[in-house]
Amino acid sequence: MAAPDPTSIAGKAFPLHGNFDHVVVGAGEAGIEAARAAATGGAKTLLVDEHPLDPGLFGLDIPYLFGARFDAAILNASRMEERIVTARPALMAAMEDGVEVALGTAAWGGFVRGQASRALAKPLLGLADRDAAWLVGFDRLTIATGARDVVLPFPGWTLPGVMGARGFDAVLRLYGAFTGRRIAVLGGGALADGVFAAAREAGLDVVARLTAPAPLRIEGREEVTGLAWQDGEQRQTVTCDTVVMAVDTVPMVDLPDLLGASIGWDAARGGFVPAASGVIAMVGDVAGTVPAMRAAWLDAALAEDHALVCACEDVTAGDLRALRPPRYLDAAGPQAGLAALGPLNQDQVKRLTRAGMGPCQGRRCREAVHALLSRDGVAPLASHRAPLRPLPLSVLAALEEDPTLRANWTGWFGIAAQWLPHWEPAPEDAEYIGGRLSGEDVVK
């Protein structure tokens, strides 16, 4: 029995910056309540929330569709933190209950033991602020990340001024940084009611509200200047600077998926919803939302082949149907289009068309692509991968690393004979030249 392969993950530690009985991700109402209950019960509890966001994420529409309708105040982290505490007074009570609260802290990774991940001593959560990433250990985890916006790819949706209901709510009420005046709202349900009420309360003009799906176009060149839609035989237009898509939200299942939670399709609860399992609980909107008319709205938006579905990678509904390779390849897809694939899988289609592969990590097109692929049955959930928020190399690089891991780093496996001529017998004793080892060479 030899010592474990030094170039493998065996025996490598992942230094922790804290170890908690209970971690809660998401400091909305449900998350704060869960954290307070845990702390009151005597658990060492950490409550993290990604707001105030790294300003770069606003531009990437992460986690909500912000539509660039915010002012420079969002750049000031400490002022934004004050605003968030003001907007959520229960945070103060949580701190008084003994909850450790970390604002401006995103959960980008979750690592638990499993069939292909056996080296972890305990479950870990990857966290990051604007400067650095770190790991914490947890015994119990409550995911309260809520829901994010469903984007409807109607013409003009990428113009500054097009927001989602959650993006609008965050910019208006959490950050107090909303810069629009005249608003059109899409949606006929409770979500749109909420947008309507919040806008009125803030003294904004709500100039139109479309309660049912219709062919529509968001107008403007540099930014939103109006909304036009077909109302029976009549074409209607309004002048506005903001269009809020408030048809539906979708549970933010990225962290549950990363942690291996069982996630099933339930159209009545917002789409893919996760099940609690073992030490991981879901509370609030992440556990399921209310039914909305998402499918009908998406059908209307996706009807035309030129609908731009994935803005990051410039993929239209027609490109998806034809399974066309990205434009830089200037090539046709297979003759049969999507039918060339057999049962449709969003990850496979993503890799071939690049829809959902861009810097917004598919947040703006995930539901539209899924709807397009689910005509003959619900396509499986497209996977989520770490980092769940796009983190700069320098931020991830700041994560504390076990010196043993670094000292034993190899480019690929560290099997010396693999890198020497395969037309000669494998030597018993050879030098590894397959990649650079840091520090001492451990593989000979």
Next chain:
Amino acid sequence: MIVIVGGGVTGLSTAFWLARDGHPVTVVEKGIVGWEASGRNGGGCTHPYSPLFREEQRLWPMMDELLGHPTEWRPHRLKVALDDGQLDRLWKSTKLATDQGFEAVKLDRAEMRELVPWVGDNAVGGIHWRYGGHANPQRTSQAYAWAVERLGGRILQHTAARGIRTQGGRAVAVETSAGEIGCDAVVIAAGPHTAALAAPLGHRVPMAPARVEMIVTEPLPPIVMGGVDGNGLYGRQTLRGNLAYGGGPHEWIDLDGEATPRPVNSPVVASLARRLNELFPRLGHVRVIRSWGGIVENTPDGRPILDRLEDPGNVVVASMSSVGFGLSPATGRALAQLVLQGHCDFADLSQLKLSRFGNLPLDWRSRQGWDALPV
């Protein structure tokens, strides 16, 4: 009918070359073609230690045309060294290619920076390999599959091979989750599952599965030669502009029946980011948007097994020992020859036979320190 078990690049390429020669082929794939390690890897096409290297280099420039779909193949590699130790190692692996007549050029830091503007003052220089290259793994895997179908071959996805029925020293059928498929020959190219499929035939194919991982950044403006790596990382800038890099600790695992475990990531993704930031210190602001995992298998010496068995004599066993993507055009052609004529006429595969492990102790994984950790 030639049945190929495994719809990864090795099996698909074999099917392609056979179908192109007019032979009836069926590929049996338990999931989606190219879905495991074949579709998620560094995309490197530069393997001078392989007897298939020359054929790899000859074929890649033709693959788009042969397959009828773009593979995103681009020629040449740039290797950046951050210290003299790294440079020394790079020259050692370079010598394998230059000894075979391929050309490599030394670059100083300024010359490297002309080609790779992200390189910093910490680089000592590097090497321009005027050979090798890189391609898009998923696009290539899919291109093989569509080419096979266009040539009249059959690809059965979501169909698991359960066994191989023999009669009189020959394989006569492959048993699958969708019924039996009669066959004249079989190729087992099922990655880490190859061992389990060969065992009932009386052959021990020693291999250990492992999980490996990579990271991907947001796209950057494409540089002139995207196949650049170093600092213990393998990878490339994709044609779209993303940086895709891997390396570092792998995790030895065990399989759980016929399923391939979910290839999760670990906190090693942060170490990958650290090394990439060291390699390209000007890119600290560039965002990592994704990571991948993949399950590969290694043989005890890390080298392929490409062998036609003696009994049953119409079965070919293929494992590329964790390095299969780039060589796949050549591997498939070699395997097609093993199926049809019993030997490869363009490469010396004599050292890649299964028999080299004939005296391997049963507990070889433990002896090499390759045991999976307990779950």
